Amino acid sequence: MEESTTSVVDDAQGSGATAPDPWANSSFSGGNIVKYLLLIIFDGLALWGIIRMIDLQSWLVLSITVVLTLVVNFVYFSRERIPGKYLLPMSIILLVFAVIPVTYNVYLSFTNSGTGNLITKEQAIDRLERQVLPASDEARTFRAEVVRDGADGFVFLFVDEATGEVFVGDEEGLSDADLDKVVLDENGRLESYDGEPVLTLKEKNDNQDLILSVLVPTDDGFLQLSGFNQASEVVSRYAYDSGSDTMTDLETGTVYRPVEGTFTADDGSQLKPGWTVPIGFDNYWEIFTEPRIRDPFFRSFVWTFVMATLSVVGTFAIGLLLALAFQSDRMKFRRTYRMLLIIPYALPTFMTILVWRGMMNETFGVLNEILPWQIPWLNSPNWARFSVILVNVWLGYAYMFLVATGALTSIPSDLKEAAFVDGATGFKAFRKVTFPLLLVSMAPVLISSFAFNFNNYNLIALLTDGGPPIPGSIAGETDILITYTFTVAFEGAGQDFGLATAISTIIFFLVAGISAISFRLTRSFEEIN
Numbered sequence: 001m002e003e004s005t006t007s008v009v010d011d012a013q014g015s016g017a018t019a020p021d022p023w024a025n026s027s028f029s030g031g032n033i034v035k036y037l038l039l040i041i042f043d044g045l046a047l048w049g050i051i052r053m054i055d056l057q058s059w060l061v062l063s064i065t066v067v068l069t070l071v072v073n074f075v076y077f078s079r080e081r082i083p084g085k086y087l088l089p090m091s092i093i094l095l096v097f098a099v100i101p102v103t104y105n106v107y108l109s110f111t112n113s114g115t116g117n118l119i120t121k122e123q124a125i126d127r128l129e130r131q132v133l134p135a136s137d138e139a140r141t142f143r144a145e146v147v148r149d150g151a152d153g154f155v156f157l158f159v160d161e162a163t164g165e166v167f168v169g170d171e172e173g174l175s176d177a178d179l180d181k182v183v184l185d186e187n188g189r190l191e192s193y194d195g196e197p198v199l200t201l202k203e204k205n206d207n208q209d210l211i212l213s214v215l216v217p218t219d220d221g222f223l224q225l226s227g228f229n230q231a232s233e234v235v236s237r238y239a240y241d242s243g244s245d246t247m248t249d250l251e252t253g254t255v256y257r258p259v260e261g262t263f264t265a266d267d268g269s270q271l272k273p274g275w276t277v278p279i280g281f282d283n284y285w286e287i288f289t290e291p292r293i294r295d296p297f298f299r300s301f302v303w304t305f306v307m308a309t310l311s312v313v314g315t316f317a318i319g320l321l322l323a324l325a326f327q328s329d330r331m332k333f334r335r336t337y338r339m340l341l342i343i344p345y346a347l348p349t350f351m352t353i354l355v356w357r358g359m360m361n362e363t364f365g366v367l368n369e370i371l372p373w374q375i376p377w378l379n380s381p382n383w384a385r386f387s388v389i390l391v392n393v394w395l396g397y398a399y400m401f402l403v404a405t406g407a408l409t410s411i412p413s414d415l416k417e418a419a420f421v422d423g424a425t426g427f428k429a430f431r432k433v434t435f436p437l438l439l440v441s442m443a444p445v446l447i448s449s450f451a452f453n454f455n456n457y458n459l460i461a462l463l464t465d466g467g468p469p470i471p472g473s474i475a476g477e478t479d480i481l482i483t484y485t486f487t488v489a490f491e492g493a494g495q496d497f498g499l500a501t502a503i504s505t506i507i508f509f510l511v512a513g514i515s516a517i518s519f520r521l522t523r524s525f526e527e528i529n
Contacts, residue, residue: 035076039072039073039076039077042069042072043069043073046065046068046069049065050062050065050066050069053065064100068092068095071088072088072092075088076088102508105501105504105505105508106501106505108497108498108501109283109284109498109501109502109504109505110278110279110280110281110283110498111276111277111278111498112260112261112274112276112277112279112282112498113276113497113498113501114494114495114496114497114498114499115494115495115496116262116272116273116274116494117261117262117273117274117275117276117277118273118276118497119273119275119276120275120276121258121261121275121277123273124263124273124274124275125240125247127273128238128240128247128263128271128273129236129238129239129240130215130222130236131236131237131238132215132221132222132224132234132235132236132237133234133235133236133237133250133251134234135224135226135232135233135234139232139233139234140160140161140162140232140233141161141162141230141231141232141233142158142159142160142161142167142223142230142231142232142233143158143159143161143229143230143231144156144157144158144159144225144228144229144230144231145157145190145193145198145229146198146199146204146211146228147192147193147194147196147197147198147199148196148197148199148203149170149196153170154170154199154207154210154211154214155168155169155170155193155196156168156169156170156214156216156225156231157177157182157190157193158174158216158223158231166182168193169216169217169218169223170214170216171214171215171216171217172217173216173217173218174216174217174218174223177193178194181193181194181195201228204228211225211228212225218233220233220235221233221234221235221236222234222235222236235250236250237249237250237251238250238271245257245258246263247263247271254269256269256270256271260277260279261274261275261276261277261279262274262275279498283498283499283501283502284502284506286499287499287502287503287506292473292474293488293499295473296470296473296474296475296479296484297475297481297484297503299475300475300479300480300481300483300484301481301510303385303478303479303480304454304480304481304482305454307385307388307389307392307453307456307480308450308453308454308456309450310389311389311392311393311396311453311456312446312449312450312453314389314392314393314396314397315392315393315396315397315399315400315449316400316404316442316446316449318393318397318400318401319396319397319398319399319400319401319402319403319404320400320401320404320438322341322397322401322404323401323404323405323408324404324408324430326338326405327405327408327409338405341398341401342398342401342402343398344394344395344396344397344398345395345398345399345402346398349395349458349459350458350462352395353391353395353458353459353462353463354462356387356391356394356463357378357462357463360377360378360387361377361378362374362375362376362377362378362379365377378463378464378467378468379467379468380468381468381477381478384464384467384468384477384478385477385478387463387464388459388460388463388464388478391459391463392453392456392459395459396449396453399449400445400449403441403445404438404442406441407438407441407442408434408438410441411433411434411437411438415433415437439522443518443519443522444519444522446518447515447518447519447522450514450515450518451511451514451515454480454481454482454507454510454511454514455480455481455482455507455511456480456482457480457482457483457486460478460479460480460482460483461483461486464476464478466478466479466483466484466487474487474488475487481503481507482504482507484503485500485503485504485507486500488500488503489501
């Protein structure tokens with residue numbers, strides 16, 4: 001048997017054929033081992049995420065995680081479905097970083113999410129019930145000590161000053177202490193409990209805010225620390241009745257009923273915090289009907305469109321002009337000039353914008369030091385808008401110059417020579433031949449540049465911060481839609497995430513619509529090819 005096997009191998013080697021690889025179809029080949037290790041890591045992370053989602057009761061994310069995990073294992077443990085093995089990773093990335101954020105953003109736009117309405121109803125009820133009335137003169141008092149429980153937690157020991165009973169408690173509740181676990185020092189003071197030493201004064205001071213904010217539930221209310229070593233029994237100010245779904249103020253007797261995610265009394269007064277609930281199209285309706293929101297929204301929209309359009313036109317015109325100039329063989333030191341021209345594109349924009357802001361300072365800026373006039377670059381509405389477009393064109397012309405240079409290089413010189421033979425002038429050859437062919441390559445770049453400038457938050461935030469301000473308005477003279485949205489979401493007296501996400505959803509569909517129309521219009525350029 002060995003001789004026949006050897007002869008077969010020898011014959012294969014002698015004939016130039018390759019001997020079969022015993023590992024070729026094995027499940028333990030190098031590539032499969034790497035695949036299995038990666039799948040084990042992926043499944044481990046997915047299992048950890050599933051456990052976390054169960055703890056957080058985030059059922060939607062849990063469902064998505066389970067489905068994705070099953071799909072990944074089904075595809076990669078199969079010997080078939082080869083296309084899916086290549087498409088699946090990018091599909092998951094698209095889902096996680098594009099589809100889910102956009103979907104969640106749209107969902108929030110139909111809710112009242114914002115200051116005071118960021119949690120669930122159960123959490124809101126718990127926080128309201130933990131708002132307590134000041135301790136009365138008849139309230140029980142306790143001596144208290146703090147003992148560490150694990151790395152970050154604390155356990156409190158309470159001694160009733162009237163009866164001498166010892167209790168142990170935390171934010172979960174109060175119970176009788178196991179006296180066998182109590183260790184006293186020589187002076188009769190608590191030294192440790194259940195093997196954990198009492199916190200030193202320094203440790204208490206380091207965790208002061210956390211320790212003093214803890215409320216320990218009791219049968220009649222809560223134990224609240226009034227110092228590191230003293231506690232009193234207090235009662236809740238609000239009581240929730242699950243049968244009628246109402247919250248009652250025990251001090252005044254006022255009854256509050258849930259209205260759009262907030263407990264509201266008959267006189268319109270509300271309790272905070274509330275909770276997040278769907279409110280339909282109220283946010284979108286407010287954008288178009290509420291003057292304090294509508295007026296700055298439309299003003300910002302007009303300015304956003306003008307700024308994005310002028311920026312694209314300006315950068316394209318200057319970039320193309322420079323590309324045409326440096327395409328000429330008669331231009332000397334072209335490489336040196338090209339390197340100098342791309343400096344604005346090479347430098348970090350956040351740094352150069354701040355440099356421009358300093359240069360445009362009306363009092364100390366270098367521009368007003370050089371020029372014979374005192375120009376309010378950033379303090380006058382019209383000058384501030386001009387400054388925004390000027391800086392944006394300076395930042396973007398280098399990119400257009402590079403793209404236009406590449407596009408011009410790709411245009412066959414035979415076409416221009418044919419135009420000249422037919423009697424066309426230089427300008428007419430450019431207008432009839434070069435420019436249409438150039439637009440075929442650059443139309444997508446111009447559309448993407450418009451979309452970028454439509455949401456160019458960094459430029460406005462770093463150069464003008466939306467100013468100069470408009471009296472009585474939450475938006476400034478140079479605020480574009482994205483900075484106006486940021487103001488609504490994070491600045492001012494109250495944060496309104498629902499309204500801000502409604503505005504950002506409108507921005508998304510505006511940019512998508514303008515881009516779709518632009519791409520449709522640019523199809524005519526393809527016929528030139």
